[in-house]
Amino acid sequence: MDAKRADGEKTPDLSAPSPIADRLLAWYDRHRRDLPWRARPGETADPYRVWLSEVMLQQTTVAAVRPRFENWLARWPDFASLAVAGEADVMAAWAGLGYYARARNLVAAARVVVAEHGGAFPRTEAALRRLPGLGAYTAAAVAAIAFGERAVVVDANVERVVARLFAIRQPLPAARTAIRRAADTITPNMRAGDFAQAMMDLGSAICTSRAPKCLLCPLADDCAALAAGTPDAFPVKPAKKARPQRHGTIFWLRRGDRVLLVRRPDKGLLGGMRALPTGPWQDAAPGLEDAPAQADWRMLDGVVTHGFTHFQLDLALAVATIEGEQPVAGEWWPIDALGTAGLPTVFARAADAIVEQGG
DNA sequence: GAGCCGTGGCT
């Protein structure tokens, strides 16, 4: 490896040699992905871009993040602009990405950076960890990638790679203590940021959850799980629980060429997002319970189904038209501009289904 | 520790 090419690394390497890190970094220097948020060799990483990308990538694929990252940067290119952004605009910009607390926490963190840190991002893992939305993983990743700190970066990729390298037989989540300790032993003092990204690239391309490509792996000779003949048996995962089925009703209330939208409560599912009105979500279909207005409701044929992380939802579709100035809480949004409302996917799909049926 | 919190892609 070529330590002089490290991005923003300053600490001298006082650690014992780590053949695993050396082999991985050599592989990374040849196979690293070129990603929009990633500094190229010799470039200095932009902490704002590193942070934004890490948050967007939480539980979210690179393919989904790519276009969103560029659009976001065009609107809010730095901490100062994000700190004064309107929360409604930010939430709408995040629509479709999921885990909406991330968007609210981005704004909150930017405001803390401006108000309490003079607009400069904290440079240590410990200080980053105190910002909203930066947990153990993201604080370590930003500290390592943006600031060159030797932080132990453990995400699902690292968990998988390390559990295989060391053939850790304890099941998740209890294994995380041992995995972190093992990850610490192979994390180099120099190029900790490159090392973290190398582990993620390896996990993404080679050491995959299913059918790992061990023949192409630069760490094959180090891997206890491969030596045991069952690399894909690690990490050991707990049995998943079944997702319950819930039922609800979506209310499509028209007035002229507009439809009623509401804002969901800040806490909880789809918190703070613009939405179509719905009644309660429960074990059986609730019918017209909690309709947003007295009207001549008509049920459409069929339901819209949507899977969330911890339950499955069937939504019946109720439509009605009202006239005049009956006061109704919410916003009347032009139906032909619903795409600009920033609806979460479940409501965007329901709206499509309703419009198709002439709602 | 365990439940809650989205979505799209892949097998």
Add this chain to the structure above:
DNA sequence: TAGCCAAGGCT
């Protein structure tokens, strides 16, 4: 196709 999975954080 139904389940699995992805650069997690918060309570």
